[in-house]
Amino acid sequence: MGKKIVVTGGTGFIGSRLVHKLAESGHEVNALVRTSSDLTSLKGCLDKINLVYGDVTNASSLKGVFDGVDEVYHCAGITYMGGKKNPLLQKINVDGTRHVLEASRLAGVRRVVHVSSITAVGISGPNRKFDEESPWNFDTIDLEYARTKYVAEQIVAEEVRKGLDCVIVVPAFVFGAGDINFNAGRIIKDVYNRKMPFYPLGGICVVDVEIVAETLIAAMNQGRKGERYIVGGDNVSFKELAQTIMKVTGVHQLSLPLPIWAAHFITYLLKFSKERNRISKLFNMSMFTVASKFLYFDSSKAERELGMRYEPYEKSIKRTFEWYREHRMLV
Template sequence: MNKKILVTGATGFIGSRLVIKLAASSDEIFVLVRKTSDLTSLSDVLDRIHLIYGDITDSDSINEAMKGIDLVYHTAGLTYMGDKKNALLYKINVDGTKNILRAALANGVKRVIHVSSITAVGIAFDKKPVNESVVWNFDSISLEYARTKHIAEVEVATAVKKGLDCVIVNPAFVFGAGDINFNAGRIIKDVYNRKLPFYPLGGICVVDVEIVAETIIAAMEKGRTGERYIIGGENVSYKQLADTISRITGAPKIHFPLPFWMARILKSILDLYKNKNSISKLFNLSMFRVASEYLYFDSSKAIRELNMRFEPHEHSIRNAYEWYRDRNLL
């Protein structure tokens, strides 16, 4: 029997790839968008989905959107690494999630997938990849984004206790085709355009957006209520990542490691110059502080329980680069 499925955050990178996959099924797909939303990323499937106008921060519109809905994929959220949008981060990531959970409970939704973040899991301080059972330790870095993603997961746990069937997924650093807003893909663009003359000393877990989207769907089908699943791939240092990007794009190699203490000094010097466009937008201190740690993750639970596939990080970087190149976005 066909199901009615609601997706929030459908115009985002992960959300749009998820909707494209869902639209190929026989289910009825509804996407929550604002009147001002850019629907470019959904242009190929607009004839196969239903648009519902609303906003996750408006509880009335969410309650209305959820009437008659069977399943919800909550991918909406604000990703911002800095301290200038703290109130907005809380409003969207925490209050918005509360509105989704409340409306799902009130309308008898059968299951909700909450798309969280690996910042709600933790940091691998000794470079040993962490799994879902680690105690959240991201508060050792002052990053409001991570704090709001963590609190949103606490809200999910509360809703599960109230009887909501909800599963959490935690995507790692997502690369691939379709990253229209240059989320993780910004590093590819900036290495290609020689705007990143140095690399931070930490590392990240790289995963392709197609794997993320298909694993989120698998979590809806097979995930255990109240559990969370890290959707990750290969753990690589920023040096390895930069080398891969250079090799694939043909850009010169980056040879200079930059420790965080030195980054602070360099940033204060660069801020004195007018032409800031010559250096990557990634070079803000909040982001660089995070990039100086090892965000290495163990995704074996998702491989075991959700049949998540693994592929080397080169594939994702190549997919993303070729997608940008073919559209003249670099």
Template sequence: MKTLVTGATGFIGSSIVRELLKDGVEVRVLVRENSDTRNIDGLDVEVAYGDIRDGESVKAALKGCDIFYQTAALIAFWVSNRKMFYDINVEGTKTALNAALEQGVEKVVYTSGAMTIGFHGADTLANEEGEFNLWDTGDHYFRSKYLGEIEAQKICQRGLPLVIVNPSGVIGVPDIKPTPSGKIVLDIVNKKMPGYIDGGVNLVDVEDVARGHILAAQKGRIGERYILGNANLSVKDFFGVIGEASGIQPPSLKLPYSVAIALAYLYQFVANITRKPPVITPPGVRMASKYGYYDVSKAVNELGLPQTPIKTTIEKAVNWFRENGYVKAA
């Protein structure tokens, strides 16, 4: 059995590749010519060059493949050209999945995100029936992933044997870029985070997410969504676990929403001048002030999704950042 993974140079995609190789699966990866391949360097994979926005390159890469993991996406808090989110996460998804439909693959797993299910409050554990309610945050990553999932569902209705997985806040190693979740860990360890605000998040280990993708291909029901998550933590408690794992005092200042949003606009103003990502963005503050808590029982019960303790995951991340030179000397 041969498998194609797009987004294989990324955080989740490369973890899927490593898990597949552990299982003895023959893996082909679709990468762009100018991709940073550090996440897959040295792995025993067949490389096909192309782009999910180019249907012909996807179809060529899918030849001889039974399973297709469409994980490729632009994941970021901020980019200077917001149109890129929609070009990749919506149009690219549509193009890649249409190519899979034409090629007649046996099973497709599409990586969406838990945010497409919405954030429904501190007292609610949202499940796969939840509806997107984050358009007004202004976060173009969230918007584009929501629109991309809609396109995926439409193609599934046309006959694509598709399972959708919705990872929550993913943390783990290696985190070269680093990811948005990893950047929060790193900013606290490097004492760049000015404070915290009321809000909550669901967190999960990247290796559990990778295994969840493979289990979705094996056991997932066509047309279904599966939330790949684990622990529900308030922002304050999340920061506290990072502090315990790192030995660094986490920010103790609770920022009023009005102060946090003002700081975010200031950071964004500077970023627009320097072209360097800000510590936090206005959409990021709006998102962080909400509670994205999830019920992950469907994936645990139907797929057997692993549940690594989140403190263990954060400890691994902190140690990896330190060992690889991401943490500034005290």
């Protein structure tokens, strides 16, 4: 008999790729969605899964959702760099996690895999890679997203102490086909449209969404209770990333290094400029501050314990770009 699985955040980028993979497994797959959810990303597998209605921010709407469920993948979350959505970040990333984990424990769910973020691990600096044991230091930047993802991991630890079997998976900066909301994909689109005349001085750890989805399933099957696993790949500077995207897309633009003090000045000037639409939307100070840091990570624990595979990041950039081009989403 197959397992009963629930995926929260199943319409999101990572969640939808996971749902597509699980839909082929022969198990009963239930995607938790809101009545207002856009189901575009689940096209192609809707006939193989069940839609379950509820909202992670509303504990009472989850009543009965986890009854008789074997496995829960908690992918629901909001990624936002800036100050405008702080209450929403708290409601979804913190309160939502508490509601899902508590309801899972009370329903007797066998195991939960919680999707975290590298901002819950920390800022490595240019010459080292952080791992699962590194001390969290993102509080040196005023970034509510990082705080909420860090607090969500504390909630996981609390629930594990209460008896819930939960594993944490920490994806790096995720590219891939299906990124309809332009999370990491925004960089590809903006380089392609010559909207990136500057690049920040930091660096990032890059991974493909298919590797993340595969590793989430591996974490469910063979991860250790209460452990966290960083799922990343190549560590690259934003300069290298921009150059690789130019190579893949065939579009070249003079792109200059921009230190953080100059970014403050240019951001101020752009407020008054008619040309501001010609500059990437990634150009907000919260995002630029993070991109000026080095978020380099060591994924060897996931490779060792979960069999996570590696591929060069250029392949992921190419796959993402081709998918966007095929779907005419680069305009």
